[in-house]
Amino acid sequence: MYNSSKRSEKLKSSHPHRVCVRPLPSQMASSVSSPPSVRISLAEAETRIRGLLGASHSVPLSANKGGVGLWLEKTLGIPASGACLDCADGELKAFPLKRNKAGALVPKETVAVTMVDADLLCSQAFEDSRVYKKLENALFVPHLRTGDDVVFYSPVCFTKDHALMEALRADYGVLQTNARAGVFTGTLGTYLQTRTKGPGHGSTSRAFYLRPKFTAEAVLPVSLRSTPTPHSSAPTAPSSESLGGS
Secondary structure: OOOHHHHHHHHHHHOOOOOOOOOOHHHHHHHHOOOOOOOOOHHHHHHHHHOOOOOEEEOOOOOOOOHHHHHHHHHHOOOOOOOOOOOOOOEEEEEEEEEOOOOOEEEOOOEEEEEOOHHHHHHOOHHHOHHHHHHOEEEEEEEEEEOOEEEEOOOEEEEOOOOHHHHHHHHHHHHHHHHHOOOOOOOOOOOEEEEEOOOOOOOOOEEEEEOHHHHHHHHOOHHHHHOOOOOOOOOOOOOOOOOOOO
């Protein structure tokens, strides 16, 4: 007759250090997933960005308009993910500059905020919206590109206490009223607009954008607003005046 207990004892003695423990499903899942990424604060992001000022950085041109922002996030150690906010306590927004005819640096184009969900736009109050969440505490980083070289200028923080937040709330109300009537057009909104986002003219996806009027009035460093910078064929490091806060 087969003695299972003796067989078990024999196996234990032949492998005295082997212990087989079947992990629970939850333990198996946690063992293969990467550890949670720790997101830096906006204050830490600003400190690291100031370490990039005063130099030109190689950021090759690409079809992706957000290429500089992605480079900046990677350089700062901000993990790529689908989280609503880039940092632990707020959003990071890099925006491009250009030189006007007088040689002054001005915002080049609109700044994407977040995608539009038509149903949520029709139903959500401004303070409950993703737009508000992204802009209530945001660090804007102006930059000038010449070819593959990029120069960053002093970052400026925009918070919910800024005077223009009321203007954004008013624009959101206009966009919401029209959305409820089935009207979506990029002509609405003084500072905040919605328009199509994506390749080609047939795109139906829409996103919220901040107009250049917003970046010029709210988050362009004061030093860049007041002093025209001479034209140059190559990017130059910001002056000590331009590196100062707004």
